[in-house]
Amino acid sequence: MFYFYALPALPFLVLAVTFSLGLVLGSESANRDRRLVGAVIVGGYVMLVAAAFGFFWPIYTSEILTFGQWRARIWLNSWI
Structure with a gap:
């Protein structure tokens, strides 16, 4: 059964996850090691x-x- 009451929250959930992954990734001015660790974490999450x-x-x-x-x-x- 699909619950329609959750539908309006979905875009905000997607935006929140995207924003959080951007914070984990780090800004462009962050050092290379910080960005590398962030990229590995974000890539692992996306693969999961x-x-x-x-x-x-x-x-x-x-x-x-x-x-x-x-x-x-x-x-x-x-769930059953």
Whole structure:
């Protein structure tokens, strides 16, 4: 079930995450080591989000899953 009441908050969530990743990355005037560490952290976060999206892709696209595959994607009992 899709909850429409959460929809107006989504753009603000995206902006908040983008702003936070920009702060972690550091400003252009920051030294090279600071920017490198920030880039590694931001890149790791983006890769983690992409992996989670790929893991849940069969649910987003309503593909047929075996019970074991479906159960692996249900992390919390309240999701059932």
